[in-house]
Amino acid sequence: MPEENYWYRRHLAVYEWITERCRGLEVVDLACGEGYGSDMLATTPAADLGVDPPDDATLEPLPDLAGVAFSRNLFSDELLAALAADCTKSATITDDTVVISHAYFQRRVIPLDIYIRNTHETAARAAVGDYGQAIKDMASSNIFPGDMLLKNFGVTRHGRVVFYDYDELCLLEECNFRRLPPSERYEDSMAAEPRFHVNPNDIFPEEFAHFLGLSGNLREEFEQHHADLYTTDYWRGVQAAIGSGVRLHIYPYQPEQRLQRTTNHDHELSTPG
Numbered sequence: 001m002p003e004e005n006y007w008y009r010r011h012l013a014v015y016e017w018i019t020e021r022c023r024g025l026e027v028v029d030l031a032c033g034e035g036y037g038s039d040m041l042a043t044t045p046a047a048d049l050g051v052d053p054p055d056d057a058t059l060e061p062l063p064d065l066a067g068v069a070f071s072r073n074l075f076s077d078e079l080l081a082a083l084a085a086d087c088t089k090s091a092t093i094t095d096d097t098v099v100i101s102h103a104y105f106q107r108r109v110i111p112l113d114i115y116i117r118n119t120h121e122t123a124a125r126a127a128v129g130d131y132g133q134a135i136k137d138m139a140s141s142n143i144f145p146g147d148m149l150l151k152n153f154g155v156t157r158h159g160r161v162v163f164y165d166y167d168e169l170c171l172l173e174e175c176n177f178r179r180l181p182p183s184e185r186y187e188d189s190m191a192a193e194p195r196f197h198v199n200p201n202d203i204f205p206e207e208f209a210h211f212l213g214l215s216g217n218l219r220e221e222f223e224q225h226h227a228d229l230y231t232t233d234y235w236r237g238v239q240a241a242i243g244s245g246v247r248l249h250i251y252p253y254q255p256e257q258r259l260q261r262t263t264n265h266d267h268e269l270s271t272p273g
Contacts, residue, residue: 069099144171
């Protein structure tokens with residue numbers, strides 16, 4: 001079977017399984033690609049929106065799934081003519097607005113591996129730190145990204161790092177974080193196959209350092225703030241917190257942009273004595 005047909009059939013089987021479980025729901029199909037899966041999903045839910053990033057974009061879906069209205073003056077005459085000729089079922093053009101009934105939204109970002117190669121060191125260090133925080137934020141939300149390579153993260157125009165490759169996402173609580181079994185022979189470390197049994201959901205955090213793609217000063221920066229990601233204790237601790245119902249807080253802003261709690265009591269009102 002040709003590789004492209006194999007992946008198409010694999011994705012199709014997943015969409016068939018999901019479609020049966022989406023009846024009556026409002027669905028956002030993240031990383032929908034060409035949209036054939038979104039078309040399948042649209043046959044059963046109350047509403048369906050497919051969104052997909054190109055190689056250098058991440059997602060910013062709008063909340064209104066029933067139709068998105070834009071001001072008509074945002075469209076060139078050539079684009080309006082093309083919409084009127086070819087998109088009559090999905091675009092409604094009035095004197096003031098253009099309403100798109102089935103839309104794909106994206107926010108452009110720079111892939112993290114490209115960004116840290118081309119920017120100055122201060123910005124690269126900040127991005128690497130936010131990269132580790134993005135992984136931790138997902139973990140706090142019971143999400144394990146699966147593929148944590150730099151190329152699967154991007155930097156927004158505001159300098160924040162976001163994850164945009166959803167192919168290997170899974171629930172954190174489904175992962176089994178393990179220590180690498182000790183080896184008594186040097187040859188074991190050079191073997192092509194593991195010397196021990198590995199289950200599909202087994203994850204070895206000690207190996208993260210070898211494939212994240214960081215080196216030199218940027219690796220030092222990452223490990224200064226996020227070396228705990230290399231340990232099973234960190235991941236099991238987050239799993240335990242989630243399992244006990246603890247909701248770990250995720251901050252949407254950088255520390256310097258947050259409102260700070262003051263400890264200065266010089267201006268406290270006193271009770272008249």
